[in-house]
Amino acid sequence: MKNIVLIVFCISLFYGCNTKQSKKESMTESKAVKVELKNNNGQFQLYVNNEPFYIKGAGLEFGSIASVAKHGGNSFRTWRTDNGQQSGKEVLDEALKNGLMVTMGIEVARERHGFDYNDEVAVKEQFERIKKEVIALKDHPALFIWAIGNELNLRAKNPKVWDAVNDISKMIHEVDPNHLTTTTLAGISQHEIDLIKERCTDLDLLSVQLYAKILELPKQIKEFGWKGPYMVTEWGATGHWEVPKTSWGAPIEENSTLKAANYLRRYKEAIEADSLQCVGSYVFLWGQKQERTPTWYGVILEDGKETESVDVMHYLWNGAWPENRAPQIESFTINNKTAYENVILNADEESLAIIKVNDIEDDQLNYRWEILKESTDLKDGGDFENRPDVVDFTVISDKKGELKFKVSAEKGAYRLFGYVDDGQEKAATSNIPFRLN
Numbered sequence: 001m002k003n004i005v006l007i008v009f010c011i012s013l014f015y016g017c018n019t020k021q022s023k024k025e026s027m028t029e030s031k032a033v034k035v036e037l038k039n040n041n042g043q044f045q046l047y048v049n050n051e052p053f054y055i056k057g058a059g060l061e062f063g064s065i066a067s068v069a070k071h072g073g074n075s076f077r078t079w080r081t082d083n084g085q086q087s088g089k090e091v092l093d094e095a096l097k098n099g100l101m102v103t104m105g106i107e108v109a110r111e112r113h114g115f116d117y118n119d120e121v122a123v124k125e126q127f128e129r130i131k132k133e134v135i136a137l138k139d140h141p142a143l144f145i146w147a148i149g150n151e152l153n154l155r156a157k158n159p160k161v162w163d164a165v166n167d168i169s170k171m172i173h174e175v176d177p178n179h180l181t182t183t184t185l186a187g188i189s190q191h192e193i194d195l196i197k198e199r200c201t202d203l204d205l206l207s208v209q210l211y212a213k214i215l216e217l218p219k220q221i222k223e224f225g226w227k228g229p230y231m232v233t234e235w236g237a238t239g240h241w242e243v244p245k246t247s248w249g250a251p252i253e254e255n256s257t258l259k260a261a262n263y264l265r266r267y268k269e270a271i272e273a274d275s276l277q278c279v280g281s282y283v284f285l286w287g288q289k290q291e292r293t294p295t296w297y298g299v300i301l302e303d304g305k306e307t308e309s310v311d312v313m314h315y316l317w318n319g320a321w322p323e324n325r326a327p328q329i330e331s332f333t334i335n336n337k338t339a340y341e342n343v344i345l346n347a348d349e350e351s352l353a354i355i356k357v358n359d360i361e362d363d364q365l366n367y368r369w370e371i372l373k374e375s376t377d378l379k380d381g382g383d384f385e386n387r388p389d390v391v392d393f394t395v396i397s398d399k400k401g402e403l404k405f406k407v408s409a410e411k412g413a414y415r416l417f418g419y420v421d422d423g424q425e426k427a428a429t430s431n432i433p434f435r436l437n
Contacts, residue, residue, distance in 0.1 A: 055280020063287025072317035108149030
């Protein structure tokens with residue numbers, strides 16, 4: 001009898017321990033959040049686990065996830081489930097650690113890269129590959145929205161791409177009932193809105209990507225008859241296709257202070273202004289990338305320093321400016337000419353560059369200069385570009401933003417970059433294209 005009691009006690013103890021362990025595991029087990037879109041008296045609103053959620057987001061691929069959270073963002077978007085440096089799960093894990101939700105991009109082949117949407121076998125193979133990616137990540141608690149492809153409309157002619165997007169969206173809703181689907185458009189037109197409304201009826205919301213022309217977006221949404229919700233998945237600096245050019249065709253990049261002013265205006269007038277249909281946005285780009293120049297689109301420089309545009313996003317996301325502000329550029333000239341005045345230099349002749357900068361906190365400023373060849377590796381749609389070659393130059397004197405220099409190089413197109421930092425990881429930058437005779 002004693003043996004029977006002892007056996008029963010041991011069995012009870014075993015199951016009791018396992019029950020406790022199971023409860024502990026269930027408490028730490030990752031569970032998908034429920035994301036919904038609701039129409040509240042004509043105003044669209046996202047909900048995460050029944051809590052209202054307005055997207056304060058950034059486009060981010062290789063940038064600092066933690067810094068988005070530090071500055072008050074609540075979400076970021078990617079362009080693919082595996083960026084080559086981190087897996088989708090690793091990205092989502094880091095997002096969760098920092099309290100951020102992820103609009104996860106799904107790589108979908110583009111017609112402009114040679115993909116044929118009449119090729120049923122290739123379309124099916126793509127569908128099956130994407131299904132595996134979705135199933136692998138669908139239950140992660142940091143997952144927010146699935147973005148099916150990026151700018152598939154850019155230079156596309158075959159409307160079957162939208163049939164493929166709709167089929168992918170249907171599949172996602174079948175295997176993942178907790179998350180929404182979207183696709184991103186390069187710009188917006190009546191033709192594209194009509195195609196989406198006709199062929200992509202399964203999508204939950206639309207995503208639009210615009211730069212200087214984003215100021216026209218609220219009006220265009222109404223004119224083109226889009227009645228549903230949308231988000232802006234790329235916006236930011238004036239595009240290299242939207243700016244004035246030099247006489248030799250070099251696009252003139254706005255300095256970091258002018259960019260910051262435009263970020264503020266574009267957010268206020270184009271994103272925040274549409275409180276009925278726009279459910280938030282992702283600023284481009286939280287990090288750095290080479291596209292025409294190494295400084296054009298990233299709000300963060302190659303060395304990790306933050307520009308004034310980060311300050312603007314901090315203000316927009318928090319309602320207050322950061323304690324330390326980035327330096328602000330007042331002017332930048334070479335031989336008393338701005339970038340808009342076709343600067344032409346002679347090889348081996350002395351030139352004078354002057355960059356004038358203001359710092360709100362009166363921090364001690366550090367200056368750095370660089371000359372690059374004008375980029376010839378020119379792509380579109382954000383495709384990878386190689387950084388232009390660095391060009392050696394002779395420094396005659398360099399003091400407090402005044403650089404006397406000369407260049408000994410072959411004739412051609414170049415840019416002089418000025419970088420000014422405050423010693424506290426904030427920086428300003430500007431560049432001037434010039435021709436060398």
